[in-house]
Amino acid sequence: MSASERAGREVAEALARDLDAHFEKLVTTYEHRVFGFALNLVGDRPAAEELAQETFVAAYRALCGYGPERRRELSPRAWLYAIVLNRVRNRARSPARRTLSLDERCGASLAADPREQPAAVVERRESAEALRAALGRLALKYRAPVVLRHVDGRSYAEIAAMLGRPAGTIKAEVHRGLAQLRKELRRSEA
Amino acid sequence: MILADLRRLGEARAPDDFAANVLRAVGLVDRYALLESPLGPVYVAWSGHGISAVMRAASDAAFEAAFAARFARPLLRAAEPPRQALARALAGRGEPRRLAYDLRCCTPFERDVLVKALEIPRGQVRPYAWIAREIGKPKAVRAVGGALARNPVPLLIPCHRVVRSDGTLGEYALGAGRKADMLAAEGLDVGQVEREAQRGVRLRGSRTTKIFCFPTCADARRIAPQHAVAFGSEREARAAGYRPCRRCRPAAA
Numbered sequence: 001m002s003a004s005e006r007a008g009r010e011v012a013e014a015l016a017r018d019l020d021a022h023f024e025k026l027v028t029t030y031e032h033r034v035f036g037f038a039l040n041l042v043g044d045r046p047a048a049e050e051l052a053q054e055t056f057v058a059a060y061r062a063l064c065g066y067g068p069e070r071r072r073e074l075s076p077r078a079w080l081y082a083i084v085l086n087r088v089r090n091r092a093r094s095p096a097r098r099t100l101s102l103d104e105r106c107g108a109s110l111a112a113d114p115r116e117q118p119a120a121v122v123e124r125r126e127s128a129e130a131l132r133a134a135l136g137r138l139a140l141k142y143r144a145p146v147v148l149r150h151v152d153g154r155s156y157a158e159i160a161a162m163l164g165r166p167a168g169t170i171k172a173e174v175h176r177g178l179a180q181l182r183k184e185l186r187r188s189e190a
Numbered sequence: 191m192i193l194a195d196l197r198r199l200g201e202a203r204a205p206d207d208f209a210a211n212v213l214r215a216v217g218l219v220d221r222y223a224l225l226e227s228p229l230g231p232v233y234v235a236w237s238g239h240g241i242s243a244v245m246r247a248a249s250d251a252a253f254e255a256a257f258a259a260r261f262a263r264p265l266l267r268a269a270e271p272p273r274q275a276l277a278r279a280l281a282g283r284g285e286p287r288r289l290a291y292d293l294r295c296c297t298p299f300e301r302d303v304l305v306k307a308l309e310i311p312r313g314q315v316r317p318y319a320w321i322a323r324e325i326g327k328p329k330a331v332r333a334v335g336g337a338l339a340r341n342p343v344p345l346l347i348p349c350h351r352v353v354r355s356d357g358t359l360g361e362y363a364l365g366a367g368r369k370a371d372m373l374a375a376e377g378l379d380v381g382q383v384e385r386e387a388q389r390g391v392r393l394r395g396s397r398t399t400k401i402f403c404f405p406t407c408a409d410a411r412r413i414a415p416q417h418a419v420a421f422g423s424e425r426e427a428r429a430a431g432y433r434p435c436r437r438c439r440p441a442a443a
Contacts, residue, residue, distance in 0.1 A: 024209065039202050
């Protein structure tokens with residue numbers, strides 16, 4: 001069992017014993033990963049923060065309805081990611097939630113405080129922003145598998161289980177997604 | 191290249207107040223109330239784990255600021271009063287040992303010290319060195335003092351009942367002067383404890399049972415004056431043929 005699997009078991013075990021006492025452990029264990037996952041799917045920090053917070057609130061409500069057995073059997077990370085994905089899908093469907101274009105958002109967040117950062121950090125930040133912007137232009141169908149595989153390092157089998165599609169399909173989607181991502185990056189550099 | 195860049199996107203970190211905002215959003219925050227204690231009104235906070243803080247503060251705002259500075263968790267004034275058991279224990283009429291405490295802010299060592307301090311009965315005192323020995327860290331006497339000074343729930347976990355071996359009261363989380371006030375409120379004759387300690391009395395034995403105790407142990411106080419004998423050290427008591435009390439455990443058995 002890997003260290004992160006062990007951490008997941010521990011959190012699930014604690015949630016099964018006493019949800020209210022240990023929900024904080026779920027949040028502090030996964031806040032950065034859930035926020036990061038949300039950020040890579042939606043592209044900007046305020047929206048990612050909102051999405052990640054909604055995810056934990058939805059998780060808490062769901063856990064309140066689960067018995068101890070069901071809570072104990074959870075794989076917390078995969079479960080939280082599934083909630084994030086569901087919300088992103090629902091959001092994409094409702095036109096009212098469509099926000100600024102990704103390019104505008106990149107401009108805004110880069111302008112935040114460029115003077116205080118050393119050049120190297122700004123540059124790296126820029127490439128991360130550019131990469132997220134390019135990711136944002138992929139269809140969600142490709143974006144989610146690419147992020148899960150190459151940002152998060154999940155196995156194809158895990159991603160297949162999480163997205164409910166066969167591993168072979170996921171593999172093809174990641175492959176196609178990466179090809180599109182390269183094309184997007186070349187286009188934005190030109 | 192692109193794969194390494196993607197991998198780096200995984201280093202994102204949630205904002206510092208993220209967890210606190212989530213807990214507030216689902217209603218899992220510490221609650222607090224102002225309750226009566228022998229030292230006047232004190233602020234008491236509790237979470238799902240148990241009682242998390244006892245503090246003196248000039249106002250709600252001052253308490254909230256002090257709580258945030260120490261625990262970095264959200265806090266809300268309680269809409270309903272806390273359990274009766276808490277109010278009773280705080281007023282000195284209940285049993286603090288039966289309450290649950292939230293000691294997540296403490297290290298395992300600090301927790302051991304605080305749980306051990308809970309064993310000291312009302313109106314009695316024990317030396318810092320006693321706690322150190324009882325928790326299996328006989329050399330950590332100073333660290334015991336530090337752990338008690340950081341007690342997040344003073345009054346309930348009775349760090350005021352732990353004093354220096356020389357009989358002086360020592361530091362207190364709520365102020366050194368209040369330590370004497372608390373002990374006096376529990377019926378201990380602080381002046382007498384200090385005078386005895388200054389005369390070099392550390393232990394008291396009974397000529398009839400040949401058992402020695404800490405002077406404030408309930409058993410020591412039952413010894414009739416004509417049968418009481420004072421000792422300056424464990425060695426002195428043992429040399430006289432006395433064995434340590436099993437209740438207050440003034441020495442390893």
